[in-house]
Amino acid sequence: MTTEVVSPSLIPTLPGHTYVSEDIFRAEQEHIFEEMWFCAVRTADLEKAGSFKTVQIGRESVLINRTRKGEVRAFYNICRHRGVKLCMEESGEANRSFQCPYHAWTYDLEGKLIAAPNLTKMPDIDRNEYGLVKVHVREYMGYVWVCLADEPPSFEEDVMGAIEERLGDLRAVDDYDIANLSLGRRIKYDVKANWKLIIENFMECYHCATIHPELTEVLPEFADGLAAQYFVGHGAEFGDDIKGFTIDGSEGLDRIPGVGDDQDRRYYAVTIKPNVFVNLVPDHVIIHRMFPLAADHTIVECDWLYLPSVVESGKDVSASVELFHRVNEQDFDACERCQPAMGSKIYAKGGVLVPSEHHIEAFHSWVTSKIADVPADS
Numbered sequence: 001m002t003t004e005v006v007s008p009s010l011i012p013t014l015p016g017h018t019y020v021s022e023d024i025f026r027a028e029q030e031h032i033f034e035e036m037w038f039c040a041v042r043t044a045d046l047e048k049a050g051s052f053k054t055v056q057i058g059r060e061s062v063l064i065n066r067t068r069k070g071e072v073r074a075f076y077n078i079c080r081h082r083g084v085k086l087c088m089e090e091s092g093e094a095n096r097s098f099q100c101p102y103h104a105w106t107y108d109l110e111g112k113l114i115a116a117p118n119l120t121k122m123p124d125i126d127r128n129e130y131g132l133v134k135v136h137v138r139e140y141m142g143y144v145w146v147c148l149a150d151e152p153p154s155f156e157e158d159v160m161g162a163i164e165e166r167l168g169d170l171r172a173v174d175d176y177d178i179a180n181l182s183l184g185r186r187i188k189y190d191v192k193a194n195w196k197l198i199i200e201n202f203m204e205c206y207h208c209a210t211i212h213p214e215l216t217e218v219l220p221e222f223a224d225g226l227a228a229q230y231f232v233g234h235g236a237e238f239g240d241d242i243k244g245f246t247i248d249g250s251e252g253l254d255r256i257p258g259v260g261d262d263q264d265r266r267y268y269a270v271t272i273k274p275n276v277f278v279n280l281v282p283d284h285v286i287i288h289r290m291f292p293l294a295a296d297h298t299i300v301e302c303d304w305l306y307l308p309s310v311v312e313s314g315k316d317v318s319a320s321v322e323l324f325h326r327v328n329e330q331d332f333d334a335c336e337r338c339q340p341a342m343g344s345k346i347y348a349k350g351g352v353l354v355p356s357e358h359h360i361e362a363f364h365s366w367v368t369s370k371i372a373d374v375p376a377d378s
Contacts, residue, residue, distance in 0.1 A: 009355055014364050016347035019194040019339065025295040026059075027371040028195075032274050033058035034148045037159050039276045039289050040064055041144045042303060044183065046072060050094040050109060054087050056291060057148060062135055063087055064144055065094065067109040072139060074146045075132035080113070081105045086132070098132075107132050141278075142179035142305075143287070162272045168233035173270070173278070175258040178285050181305035184317045189300040189328060193335035194342065195275075195292035196367065198300065201331050202269070202277050202288075203229050204357045211330045214323060218242050218249055219267055225356040228269045235266030235280075245281040246319035247326065252283040253310050253317065273366065279324065283307075284317075286324050296339050302328060 018024050040055045041064055052065035054077055061077035063086060079086050079100040086098055086107075097114060099106045106115040111132035119125065136147040138155050145159065154161075164170045191198065201207070205227035208216050216223040219236040228236045238245070244252025245267065255264070259282050270278040277288035284306045291299040304321050311317075341347050353360055 010352040011358060011361055013350040013353055013360075014196070014367070015350040016342045016344065018367075019196060019342035020295055022295055024371060024374055025194075025292075027374040028292070028367070029058035031370045032367075033292065034060065036149075036153065036274050037138065037145045037147045037155055038274065039143050039272070040074075040146050042183065043072065043139055043142050043144055043179070045091070046144070048093075050096070051091075052087065052094055052098075053091045054089065055146075056293065057146065060148060061085060062146055062148070063098070063132070064137075064146065065098075065109055068096075072137055072144055073109070073111060074135035074137045074144070075111050076135065078133070079103075079105050080130045080132065081116070140179075141173070141287075142181065143289075159272055163270055163278070166229060166232065166270045167268065172233075172263070172268070173280065175260060175263060176256055176280055176285050177258050178278075178287075178305065180308070181256075181285060182308040182311040183303055184284070184306045184311050185304040185321045187302050187321075187325060187328070189302065189332055191298045191300055191332045191335060192296055193298060193332070193339040194295055195290055195298045196363075197335040197338050197342075198290060198298055198332070199271060199273075199363060200360050201335055203227060203271060203360050203363065205230075206354060206356050207334065211334060212327055214247055215327050218245060218323065227356075228267060229271065230356065230359055235263065235268040238265040238267075244283065244320070245323060247322040248319065250319055252281075252320060253315060254307050255282045256284075256307060271363075273363075283310075284320055288328075300328070300332070 034057065038057050040062065041053045045053060046066040049066055049068045052063060055062050055064060062074055063077040064072065064074045067073055077086050081100065081103055084100050084102040086100055097106050097108050104117055105113065108114045111134060113127040113130045136152045138145045140159065160170055163173050167173060205222045206225045208222040218238060220239045221236050228234055242249040244250055246252060264282050268280040272278065275290040279286035284304055287303045287305065289301045293299060304317065306317060
C-alpha cells in the first residue's frame with residue numbers, strides 16, 4: 001500500500017523584517033547588486049563619443065560612457081585624488097574628458113588621468129594607476145550590463161541562463177532581435193516599496209483577476225491565476241477577439257520579422273535577477289530595469305521597444321504603451337500597499353504562498369542564500 005504525498009497548499013514567504021531592515025538591504029546591496037551583472041543603461045542612450053550616464057548600483061555611483069573609439073566603458077564615479085563624485089549629472093556629453101569639480105583632476109574617456117594642477121611637477125604619478133577605477137562591462141540585448149565584483153560571475157550562466165531557464169531555449173528571445181529595436185517610449189516610476197515585493201508581484205498572477213482587468217481581457221488565461229512564468233516555455237495566448245497587445249485589444253503595430261507563428265499572439269515574461277523584467281509580444285518588447293535605492297524605495301525604468309521603422313515613421317504607439325503602463329501603475333500601487341505592513345508584528349513571520357505562487361519560493365531561497373550571514377533579527 002502506498003501513501004500519496006499531498007503537497008501543502010500554503011508555504012511560507014520571507015519574514016516581514018527582510019523587506020524593511022536596513023541591515024538586510026545593506027547586505028543585498030553588497031552581495032547581490034554589487035556582485036551580480038546589473039542591467040544599467042540602454043546602449044543607444046550612449047549615442048556618440050563622450051555620451052555618458054551615471055547609475056546608482058548598490059552603494060556605488062557608476063559612470064558609463066562611450067569612448068572616441070566607439071566602445072562602452074564603465075568606472076566608479078569617484079575622483080582618485082580626494083574621492084569627490086566626478087559627475088553629478090544623470091546624463092550628458094563630455095567633450096573629450098571628465099574633470100573633477102574640486103581640484104580639476106582630469107580623465108580621458110578611457111579613464112586615464114591626463115591632467116591636474118602641477119601634475120608635471122609630480123613625475124612619479126602613474127597616470128594609468130591613478131586613472132578611474134574600471135567596472136566590468138557587457139553589452140546584451142541592446143543594454144549595457146555592469147558588474148562591480150572583482151571577479152564577475154558567468155554572464156552566460158546568470159543572465160543568458162535565466163532566459164534559457166524560463167523560455168527553454170535562448171533562441172526564443174533572439175527571435176525578437178531586441179538589440180536592434182528602437183525606443184518608442186520610456187517611463188520612470190518612483191515606487192515606495194522594497195525591490196523584492198516588485199519581483200514577487202511580477203512573477204505571479206494570482207492578483208491579476210483582482211487588479212488587472214485590462215490585462216486579463218487581452219490574456220484571459222491570466223484570470224485563472226497562473227502567470228506565464230509558472231511554466232517553462234509557455235506564452236500566454238491572446239483572447240480570441242483580441243487583435244493586438246493594446247489597451248483595447250485593437251490591432252497592434254508591425255510584427256517583428258523574427259517572431260515565428262508559434263510565438264505570434266502570445267505574451268512571454270522573463271525575470272533576470274537581480275533587476276530586469278523582459279516582456280515579449282509579437283510587435284514590441286517591454287524592458288523593466290529596477291534600481292533599488294533603499295529598503296522601501298525603488299526606481300523602475302520601463303522601455304517600450306519597437307521596430308525602427310515604426311518609431312521613425314511616427315506611428316502611434318500609445319495603445320500598446322497604455323496597456324502595460326496601466327499594469328505597472330496597478331502593480332506598483334499594490335506593492336506600495338504591502339510595504340507599510342512588512343514591519344508590522346502581525347507579519348513578523350511573513351505570509352503564505354498559494355499553489356499558483358509556489359515558484360516564488362525559489363526566489364526567496366535565492367535571496368536567503370545570498371545574504372545568509374546577516375543575523376536573523378536584523
